[in-house]
Amino acid sequence: MTEDAPRTETAASPHPGEPDTDTATARPTTPASPAGPASPRTPTRASRTALSALVAAHAISQTGNVVTAFAVPFYVLALGGSGVEIGVAAAFATAPVIIGGPLGGVVVDRVGHRRAAIVADVVSGASVLAMPVLASTVGLPFWALLALVFVAGLLDTPGQTARRVMLPGLTERAGIRIERSVGLLDGSERFAKLIGASLAGLLVAAVGPIPSLFVNAATFAVSAVLTWTLVPGPDPSRDGSASTAGTHPAAPAGERATGPGRRSRGRSRGRSRSDNTEPARASYWQDLAEGARFVVRDPLMRLIVALVLVTNLLDAARGSTLLPLYASDRLGGAASLGLLVATMGGCALLGNVAFGFVAHRVPRRITFALCFALAGGPSSLAFALGAPLPVLVAATALSGLAAGALNPILATVELERVPEHLRGRVFGLLNAGAWAGVPFGALLGGVAADTIGLAVAFGIVTAVYVAVTLTPLAGGSWRLMERGAVRLETGRTP
Numbered sequence: 001m002t003e004d005a006p007r008t009e010t011a012a013s014p015h016p017g018e019p020d021t022d023t024a025t026a027r028p029t030t031p032a033s034p035a036g037p038a039s040p041r042t043p044t045r046a047s048r049t050a051l052s053a054l055v056a057a058h059a060i061s062q063t064g065n066v067v068t069a070f071a072v073p074f075y076v077l078a079l080g081g082s083g084v085e086i087g088v089a090a091a092f093a094t095a096p097v098i099i100g101g102p103l104g105g106v107v108v109d110r111v112g113h114r115r116a117a118i119v120a121d122v123v124s125g126a127s128v129l130a131m132p133v134l135a136s137t138v139g140l141p142f143w144a145l146l147a148l149v150f151v152a153g154l155l156d157t158p159g160q161t162a163r164r165v166m167l168p169g170l171t172e173r174a175g176i177r178i179e180r181s182v183g184l185l186d187g188s189e190r191f192a193k194l195i196g197a198s199l200a201g202l203l204v205a206a207v208g209p210i211p212s213l214f215v216n217a218a219t220f221a222v223s224a225v226l227t228w229t230l231v232p233g234p235d236p237s238r239d240g241s242a243s244t245a246g247t248h249p250a251a252p253a254g255e256r257a258t259g260p261g262r263r264s265r266g267r268s269r270g271r272s273r274s275d276n277t278e279p280a281r282a283s284y285w286q287d288l289a290e291g292a293r294f295v296v297r298d299p300l301m302r303l304i305v306a307l308v309l310v311t312n313l314l315d316a317a318r319g320s321t322l323l324p325l326y327a328s329d330r331l332g333g334a335a336s337l338g339l340l341v342a343t344m345g346g347c348a349l350l351g352n353v354a355f356g357f358v359a360h361r362v363p364r365r366i367t368f369a370l371c372f373a374l375a376g377g378p379s380s381l382a383f384a385l386g387a388p389l390p391v392l393v394a395a396t397a398l399s400g401l402a403a404g405a406l407n408p409i410l411a412t413v414e415l416e417r418v419p420e421h422l423r424g425r426v427f428g429l430l431n432a433g434a435w436a437g438v439p440f441g442a443l444l445g446g447v448a449a450d451t452i453g454l455a456v457a458f459g460i461v462t463a464v465y466v467a468v469t470l471t472p473l474a475g476g477s478w479r480l481m482e483r484g485a486v487r488l489e490t491g492r493t494p
Contacts, residue, residue: 046232047173051181053230054170057223058163059188061121064219065156066196066341068093068128071209071216072149073324074334078209079142087446090320091439092146096153099432109287109424113162114231116424118224120159125220127152128213135210157431165423166231168415178415180356186407187352193345201338291425295433298417299477301426304410305433310468311376313437314461317445318380320438322457325449331389343393344379344400351404359408364481365472368409372469374402377462384458413481 072093073086108116131148134140140148164185171181203212295301327337382395418426448457472478 044173047170047175050231051167051170051174051176051184053226054163054166055184055188057117057121057226057231058160058185059192060219060226061156061159061223062189062192063196063199064128064216064223066193067200067203067212067216067219068149068152069320070197070200070204070334070338070341071212072145073320074204074328075145075209076142077324077328082446082450084443084446084450085142086324087321087443089142089146089149090316090442090446093149093153093320093442095439096150096157099154107424108158108162108165108428109421113166113424114227117159117162117166117227117231120155120162121220121224121227123155124152124159125217125224128220129217132210132213132217140210157435158428161424161427161431163227164411164427168420170231178412182411182415183352183356183359183408186404186411187349187356189407190345190349190352190404194342194349195345197338197341197345201335201342204334204338287425291422291429294418294422294426295429300413300417300480301430303472303477304413305430307468307471308410308434309437311372311465312434313441313444314376314465316438316441317448317457318383318461320442321445322383322449322454322461326383326454326458329454330386336389339389340392340396343396344403347397347400348403351401352408353404354401355405355408359405364409364413364483365478367405368481369470369472371402371405372472373466375399375406376465376469380458380462380465384455384462386455409481417480 072089076086076089127148131140131145134144134148167181167185168178171178174181199215200212203215295305323337323340327333327340331337376399379392379395379399382392387395414427414430415423445457448460472481
């Protein structure tokens with residue numbers, strides 16, 4: 001994705017524009033009501049408050065991450081660091097995604113989504129708080145900064161994954177279409193980038209990078225409190241992790257998964273009554289392998305991971321290294337970078353809202369490819385040509401508007417194809433695969449800036465980005481993105 005992994009942080013609809021998470025492979029397909037998602041519950045104010053609290057917690061947490069993304073490179077510059085050292089710091093900030101994604105995803109499924117989200121916020125906040133505390137007391141050398149950045153990011157991705165896994169259940173209780181709630185969550189991230197970039201630019205320029213990190217620590221604390229007080233615990237009838245995680249094999253994409261009771265009856269034939277007990281829970285590594293098998297066997301998931309891996313690598317080179325260096329050398333510092341990032345976030349938010357009104361009417365694959373190319377091409381080209389700041393802002397605004405459609409499409413497709421009880425570990429693996437190139441991209445951006453120069457580096461990013469993001473137009477398994485694809489596959493299963 002252009003500035004965040006499609007989630008990395010995200011149910012085939014039997015009718016266009018009417019997503020139903022239950023028609024993913026988690027249970028047999030049932031017709032949905034024309035009015036929206038079928039639900040035996042009547043939406044209440046509490047259910048809608050819970051969904052709003054989840055979205056707000058996600059937005060607040062992401063706002064703090066934007067502050068960190070600004071503060072760390074400018075602190076390295078203040079220490080006299082080079083482009084390579086900025087790339088190293090960015091790599092330490094993003095490498096935890098590759099570790100925390102798959103390993104933390106299994107933990108999310110096993111310990112509970114709400115609990116995982118709260119613990120992730122608390123640990124990440126404590127790690128971020130240690131940075132300004134150490135810098136203000138005994139000092140914060142470069143190696144210590146790298147260690148704390150790594151620890152702070154280690155649980156951040158599992159926390160994001162946990163909130164995304166909780167989204168479908170809260171959405172159903174609130175009586176909202178899944179595409180709309182996915183758009184709300186993605187829109188909250190866009191809004192966080194808008195507010196966080198403006199705040200971070202002003203804070204770094206006014207008080208310096210290290211004091212700005214106090215704000216980030218506070219955002220994690222607020223996010224944890226919101227989740228703890230307003231988001232309810234899992235519903236055993238809806239939360240797949242409570243009853244199925246680690247006890248049943250994953251159903252490959254396109255196959256219907258039978259219910260837990262049906263599997264148990266099939267396996268218990270011939271057993272004595274004394275042996276007819278609760279199935280033994282699978283080990284941690286078996287759970288992880290189960291999620292990995294699903295990702296490997298699903299052709300669309302493989303394509304998505306490969307595409308986003310490349311684009312996230314390029315985005316890391318551009319956003320984590322090239323842009324801070326460009327802003328420092330040619331635009332006057334953090335305030336200009338804050339303007340550009342805020343423009344990207346604000347226009348992506350507008351694009352996200354606008355896309356919500358037409359999402360059920362447009363072809364996903366073509367929209368995804370064209371918007372993806374626009375999300376990275378024009379803005380990178382403007383930097384390559386050395387355009388003045390007003391032109392950079394205009395190009396960034398175009399990229400942001402196009403980017404608004406990307407995460408809602410990806411997150412909805414992932415919810416369609418991933419069984420409910422596997423979502424934590426599968427989403428973690430998808431995030432890890434999509435972010436696998438990010439640390440390398442950040443380092444590559446620093447090396448490119450110090451060797452071939454900023455203009456050539458931005459030119460290479462432009463060419464590769466556009467070429468790669470147009471590949472879904474070639475068809476093939478990319479056609480599985482369209483509505484009804486999972487239902488058609490399921491229909492072919494005896």
